[in-house]
Amino acid sequence: GQQLNQSPQSMFIQEGEDVSMNCTSSSIFNTWLWYKQEPGEGPVLLIALYKAGELTSNGRLTAQFGITRKDSFLNISASIPSDVGIYFCAGQGAAGNNRKLIWGLGTSLAVNP
């Protein structure tokens, strides 16, 4: 099925560093979602974006809905060890079959204390 292009695939950083990851799509979306998944758990919603150009923060996390509606990025500032996990983007269209979530392949983040 359709998937989003998410990059980077993995990151290994030092505690305190900033992190940036992004997703791109060939299709226009009405909603962009960013999730984090830790081992043994289901994905947990971090940030939801509903409007092109929207910039939303959740603590040290900031995400933006691209103006073309075909991309989004997630930034994590001043990373800490508990930021470790896999981050997924997901896009959603407007109606009907397009309302199904389309998922990125994930960005695996490792933080060295």
Place this chain on the structure above:
Amino acid sequence: SAVISQKPSRDICQRGTSLTIQCQVDSQVTMMFWYRQQPGQSLTLIATANQGSEATYESGFVIDKFPISRPNLTFSTLTVSNMSPEDSSIYLCSVERDSYGYTFGSGTRLTVV
């Protein structure tokens, strides 16, 4: 956001047997979604379960292999039938709640031996 209880959390099963996974939501929802996440991979939608009607399956998934029940607005089951090692995955149920995006259960980690 919705609270989803999923069980079992993990199981090791013999090939050829079947496993039924339960998903309980703390409030009524119209649609419930079942996903598969193979090791190290992103999420793949198996089917959408509406109360009172047959589930809608995605390409590559069939009812005989993954029968789904949806007896009421807070509960659903997914059965993985006639299992083979290729069915070893994490199975996740999810619901969509207005303003909260999609919420996921903690998943069922299935190993088929």
